Amino acid sequence: MTKNTVILYSSTDGQTLKICQEIKVQLELKGLDTDLFSIDDTTINLKQYSLIIIGASIRYGVHHKKIIQFINSSKTLLDTVKTVFFSVNLVARKPEKNTPSTNPYVIKFFKNIDWKPTLVEVFAGKLDYKKYPFFDRVMIQFIMWITKGPTNTDTEIEYTDWKKVQSFSEKIVAIA
Numbered sequence: 001m002t003k004n005t006v007i008l009y010s011s012t013d014g015q016t017l018k019i020c021q022e023i024k025v026q027l028e029l030k031g032l033d034t035d036l037f038s039i040d041d042t043t044i045n046l047k048q049y050s051l052i053i054i055g056a057s058i059r060y061g062v063h064h065k066k067i068i069q070f071i072n073s074s075k076t077l078l079d080t081v082k083t084v085f086f087s088v089n090l091v092a093r094k095p096e097k098n099t100p101s102t103n104p105y106v107i108k109f110f111k112n113i114d115w116k117p118t119l120v121e122v123f124a125g126k127l128d129y130k131k132y133p134f135f136d137r138v139m140i141q142f143i144m145w146i147t148k149g150p151t152n153t154d155t156e157i158e159y160t161d162w163k164k165v166q167s168f169s170e171k172i173v174a175i176a
């Protein structure tokens with residue numbers, strides 16, 4: 001196997017990480033040896049990779065600032081290799097907001113950053129009220145209420161479309 005692919009993620013409650021782990025499995029099935037690191041890991045030497053995949057979730061309308069800092073500070077490197085970006089959020093549970101050109105967070109993200117990855121995707125995440133501390137729970141309930149989603153705090157729904165993750169992995173293999 002060639003060790004040329006790395007996935008970097010930012011995940012608070014684990015759903016983006018779960019998607020990254022599935023992509024890693026899919027890529028390795030196709031012979032792409034893939035490393036997986038948190039964006040917080042500062043020990044990674046990115047120069048060894050020819051394909052860099054970045055996955056990040058949305059919290060209160062934005063991707064983690066470390067993702068943005070990483071992209072801005074690694075721009076030169078990112079422009080010399082194949083790159084992939086995907087966003088995970090709950091608005092993407094809506095069919096009319098689940099593509100890079102229709103998801104408001106992805107649209108805004110690329111308006112504000114000087115980077116054009118080879119591939120971009122967006123996945124619906126997970127709603128799990130039990131996991132959220134009081135303030136976040138109330139805020140998510142409010143977000144769900146305005147976007148006509150479930151507001152019952154017993155709700156635990158994984159909206160992620162795993163078939164979409166699989167076909168995205170195939171697209172990644174195609175550009176690798």
Ligand SMILES: Cc1cc2nc3c(=O)[nH]c(=O)nc-3n(C[C@H](O)[C@H](O)[C@H](O)COP(=O)(O)O)c2cc1C
Binds near residue numbers: 012017140
């Ligand atoms: C505190 C908090 C704020 C969130 N804010 C948003 C938001 O503004 N828009 C949205 O679509 N989803 C929002 N979400 C939903 C997350 O993007 C979704 O749960 C995702 O699966 C989280 O991924 P992670 O577990 O990798 O962090 C929020 C979730 C939490 C817990």
